[in-house]
Amino acid sequence: MDTDMPSDPVSVVAWLEAGLVADSYRLTRARHVILTVMATFGHPFTSTELEQAVADTDASIGRASVYRTLTLMESRGVVEKLHQAGIEHYTLCLKSEHHHHVTCVECGRTEEFAVKDNIDLMSAVDGLARRLGYLPRSHVLEVYGVCPLCQESGAGGSDAAPTNGHGAGGRHPLGRRADR
Amino acid sequence: MDTDMPSDPVSVVAWLEAGLVADSYRLTRARHVILTVMATFGHPFTSTELEQAVADTDASIGRASVYRTLTLMESRGVVEKLHQAGIEHYTLCLKSEHHHHVTCVECGRTEEFAVKDNIDLMSAVDGLARRLGYLPRSHVLEVYGVCPLCQESGAGGSDAAPTNGHGAGGRHPLGRRADR
DNA sequence: GTTTATACTGATACTAAGTATCATTAGGAT
DNA sequence: ATCCTAATGATACTTAGTATCAGTATAAAC
Ligand SMILES: [Mn+2]
Ligand SMILES: [Mn+2]
Ligand SMILES: [Zn+2]
Ligand SMILES: [Zn+2]
Numbered sequence: 424m425d426t427d428m429p430s431d432p433v434s435v436v437a438w439l440e441a442g443l444v445a446d447s448y449r450l451t452r453a454r455h456v457i458l459t460v461m462a463t464f465g466h467p468f469t470s471t472e473l474e475q476a477v478a479d480t481d482a483s484i485g486r487a488s489v490y491r492t493l494t495l496m497e498s499r500g501v502v503e504k505l506h507q508a509g510i511e512h513y514t515l516c517l518k519s520e521h522h523h524h525v526t527c528v529e530c531g532r533t534e535e536f537a538v539k540d541n542i543d544l545m546s547a548v549d550g551l552a553r554r555l556g557y558l559p560r561s562h563v564l565e566v567y568g569v570c571p572l573c574q575e576s577g578a579g580g581s582d583a584a585p586t587n588g589h590g591a592g593g594r595h596p597l598g599r600r601a602d603r
Numbered sequence: 604m605d606t607d608m609p610s611d612p613v614s615v616v617a618w619l620e621a622g623l624v625a626d627s628y629r630l631t632r633a634r635h636v637i638l639t640v641m642a643t644f645g646h647p648f649t650s651t652e653l654e655q656a657v658a659d660t661d662a663s664i665g666r667a668s669v670y671r672t673l674t675l676m677e678s679r680g681v682v683e684k685l686h687q688a689g690i691e692h693y694t695l696c697l698k699s700e701h702h703h704h705v706t707c708v709e710c711g712r713t714e715e716f717a718v719k720d721n722i723d724l725m726s727a728v729d730g731l732a733r734r735l736g737y738l739p740r741s742h743v744l745e746v747y748g749v750c751p752l753c754q755e756s757g758a759g760g761s762d763a764a765p766t767n768g769h770g771a772g773g774r775h776p777l778g779r780r781a782d783r
Numbered sequence: 784g785t786t787t788a789t790a791c792t793g794a795t796a797c798t799a800a801g802t803a804t805c806a807t808t809a810g811g812a813t
Numbered sequence: 814a815t816c817c818t819a820a821t822g823a824t825a826c827t828t829a830g831t832a833t834c835a836g837t838a839t840a841a842a843c
Contacts, residue, residue, distance in 0.1 A: 449810050485822035506686045547724040557748030568737030665793035
């Protein structure tokens, strides 16, 4: 229990909904469907993908509610907007501590890593700011690479084998142009 | 010569245009105006701000050319898109080496810092990726803080005094919500 | 200097992503 | 069962950016 996200979609949704109830948001049909779709994606997703998938699940749910739920979840810190290759992606965040993401450029798989497990890195960021005379406030850090599974299946290959929740058909064309 | 960007707008534009000529792009009136406006901003700017400022300078220049030039420059690596507080900003990049940006959350002032001057930081990023089993490929890093000038003028204040190219009237409402 | 080829232009129409409005519905407290 | 109002779906709108295309002006050839 380390690699594969300990919580299945169902319990993730349950947890998200518990949070909503705790803050006296109402538990609606639309929200349930939208959250379920979000939790079922294993990858970051675009708003359009979400819209699509929700429509496929229940055509009666309106566009606006998809965006409303997305925004609500973002404001609750449980969804985060990423900027992958110029395309806005959203991802569920299970970690509540200060963390960042590593994303596989081949398959889109995303993992969270806690800042507390990488103090050296983060103190380096703050140190850099201070060296330039800045009072550090915040930062954005996103790391891209090839995940273990994609390294196995094809030493320079394109798509991962559809195993281990890895499938979903090579979307996420993260053809990074270069470092930034 | 350290703090205040060694090159004035005019020489920046000259340099940009030299690059265009070198790659046999045409030196047009529209491009000249747009590049001049871009170089005159000291801060990152939104596409809308650019559009505005260009229109103010020369109303005959079309919207499309603004975006065309922006995109062209981006593809040439001399303009970069930043994601400040959810708003897309663009900024000129004078450094051609691998670098990142520190942005002042008070006044929007942005500085570039070369990766080669912060090897510890960057090796920490790669090290992190490798520790998670990823083959590092690229990363996005943006640092936010309060710049030296804004620290002076108001120890918790809002707008910087309009000195030192610092003015332009407290735009850039980078009211970051929290760390990411 | 005049001609010429075509890269680039401005106007305009269009798309994509997201937001605002508002009458209607349904969640959940009592 | 009743009631209040948060949340909804439909729809119109906005904002950021793209595509199209006839016309223009740059730069190279003469
Ligand atoms: Mn996360
Ligand atoms: Mn730069
Ligand atoms: Zn992968
Ligand atoms: Zn400042």
